[in-house]
Amino acid sequence: MTRPAPPADLRPIDRLLAIMARLRDREDGCPWDQQQTFATIAPYTVEEAYEVADAIERNDLADLKEELGDLLLQVVFHARMAEEQGAFDFEDVARAINDKMVRRHPHVFGDEDYGSIAAQKAGWEELKAQERQKKGRRESLLDDVPVGLPALTRAVKLSRRAANVGFVWPTVQDVMAKLHEEVEELVHEVDAGDLEKAREEMGDVLFVVANLARTLDVDPEDALRYTNAKFGRRFRYIEQKLAERGKSPEQSDLAEMDALWDEAKAAERA
Numbered sequence: 001m002t003r004p005a006p007p008a009d010l011r012p013i014d015r016l017l018a019i020m021a022r023l024r025d026r027e028d029g030c031p032w033d034q035q036q037t038f039a040t041i042a043p044y045t046v047e048e049a050y051e052v053a054d055a056i057e058r059n060d061l062a063d064l065k066e067e068l069g070d071l072l073l074q075v076v077f078h079a080r081m082a083e084e085q086g087a088f089d090f091e092d093v094a095r096a097i098n099d100k101m102v103r104r105h106p107h108v109f110g111d112e113d114y115g116s117i118a119a120q121k122a123g124w125e126e127l128k129a130q131e132r133q134k135k136g137r138r139e140s141l142l143d144d145v146p147v148g149l150p151a152l153t154r155a156v157k158l159s160r161r162a163a164n165v166g167f168v169w170p171t172v173q174d175v176m177a178k179l180h181e182e183v184e185e186l187v188h189e190v191d192a193g194d195l196e197k198a199r200e201e202m203g204d205v206l207f208v209v210a211n212l213a214r215t216l217d218v219d220p221e222d223a224l225r226y227t228n229a230k231f232g233r234r235f236r237y238i239e240q241k242l243a244e245r246g247k248s249p250e251q252s253d254l255a256e257m258d259a260l261w262d263e264a265k266a267a268e269r270a
Helices: 012-023 031-035 038-057 061-084 090-103 117-134 151-164 172-192 195-215 220-244 254-269
Strands: none
Touching: 012 031, 012 061, 038 061, 038 220, 061 090, 151 195, 151 220, 172 195, 195 220, 220 254
């Protein structure tokens, strides 16, 4: 027997919690939802966060509303599974983030007076460090930087933790010099034909690039997303122009496509 959905006159968040509880119900819930675990849902959580970022990049607020709902569902899903295990529930999640936001903003909810944005960021990092100490996570400053982060983002966070205790190249020029050094080492291994060592040197290059992004206060993931989008636009321009000539990229050559690429660049500048 099919039961009706939770009533629409509930507060939206209460209705969402009730819907998730129904989906996970062992008697008459959804078989797929019943089978899920924290581990199996985690990839969807990451994917939904990226879809939120994509909607923001496209400035599509209607899509952003939908994607934020999808991301909220992920939080509700994890909270429901935790509640079933007696660990915590959605109210605990909300209470914890409320407390954290108040604690980390003493200049808003207390009498702290930061003199600048830089001082505020330093205060934020100090508060986070105190929280880590209370949790007993002090074997290394780097221990709680999540392994599951995108590699470039994690590299920025790792280097920022090290920079906070003085392990940092002093200037942008120093970082650039290190980048040139790592690129030369990569070129050496490529020329030597040692692809395994080249793989390692490529990682070193990317780590220094992440350091450079941090030094310049640039989000490398955001910068690369922008370039990916730019590449997509320009390559589609090539495909379009080739189609007008009755050709496909497979029927073209590098010289022709490179000339069309330059056309696309010029069109964007114009």
